[in-house]
Amino acid sequence: MTGKPALPKDPVLCQCSGTTQSYIAALVKQGLDVDAISQRSGALTGCGGCEWDIAELVKALSTAKNSA
């Protein structure tokens, strides 16, 4: 026991749909953009509160992919 709460390995980014970070990362790998990811996963179809987090993740992963 370290006394610190463990961070979830695969955080849920969209609480409304239960979409996890790893699922979004997998969809980005397939070349999907934010709109397509939303349609496929159901993310961003509820309250919209996850919009910033998902947009940032997609941007970061797309940048990493394009610069590789």
Ligand code: FES
């Ligand atoms: S948390 Fe993603 S739509 Fe509500």
